[in-house]
Amino acid sequence: MQALNQISTFATQIDGIILLVGLITTFWLLVAEGFFFWLIWRFRERPGVKTQYVQGDEKHIKQFINVPHALILLCDVVIIMAAMRVWYNIKQRLPEAEATVRAIGQQWAWVFQYPGRDGRLDTDDDFYTSDHLFIEVNRTYHIQLRSRDVVHDFSVPVFRFKQDAVPGRTITGWFRARQTGAWDIQCAEMCGLGHGAMAGRIHVQSAAQHAAWLASQTSLSSAR
Numbered sequence: 001m002q003a004l005n006q007i008s009t010f011a012t013q014i015d016g017i018i019l020l021v022g023l024i025t026t027f028w029l030l031v032a033e034g035f036f037f038w039l040i041w042r043f044r045e046r047p048g049v050k051t052q053y054v055q056g057d058e059k060h061i062k063q064f065i066n067v068p069h070a071l072i073l074l075c076d077v078v079i080i081m082a083a084m085r086v087w088y089n090i091k092q093r094l095p096e097a098e099a100t101v102r103a104i105g106q107q108w109a110w111v112f113q114y115p116g117r118d119g120r121l122d123t124d125d126d127f128y129t130s131d132h133l134f135i136e137v138n139r140t141y142h143i144q145l146r147s148r149d150v151v152h153d154f155s156v157p158v159f160r161f162k163q164d165a166v167p168g169r170t171i172t173g174w175f176r177a178r179q180t181g182a183w184d185i186q187c188a189e190m191c192g193l194g195h196g197a198m199a200g201r202i203h204v205q206s207a208a209q210h211a212a213w214l215a216s217q218t219s220l221s222s223a224r
């Protein structure tokens, strides 16, 4: 099985949390199942050994519940602390933008709005693409998410970026891609009949490619 690409700068942090949860739960699964089968074997039916009838509230038996319980709570605290750190780094903290784009969800497509030459959105030189988002590698982007109708969710799995687009709100997220290439965008919120068709592509371009692409787009928009 091939591992999913980690294209954004924070993808490794998200994967780290998933790995941490996976390792802790796998460890406890093996311990619990191992102990369970050992008990079955140890107290199996044998001639001459009388069955013990235990209530389960004897102290020496209850410790088998209380001790793992406390240890698992401790693991929970470790997971929550690690997850809060990642949440803060990715969702709460908004690093300075080097560029801004807007993604507008609608039934059933993504429209991307670019600031044009002046670097500012909602001015005359803005231009648009649909379903294909073009960005530059190694640049910190703010992405403003909006919706024209229902709740959509802008998801780029290789970026580990996933954020709802909610009508009436502008939600700003960020990412920085570390590798050029083209990857899938998907809508990750059930948004109606065409939800499954609401897919796009994100094109991470080198600085030169992006400048050339930008020039072609802005000359088009100025010719309009």
Ligand SMILES: [Cu+2]
Pocket: 105, 106, 108, 151, 152, 153, 187, 188, 189, 190, 191, 195, 198
């Ligand atoms: Cu959608």
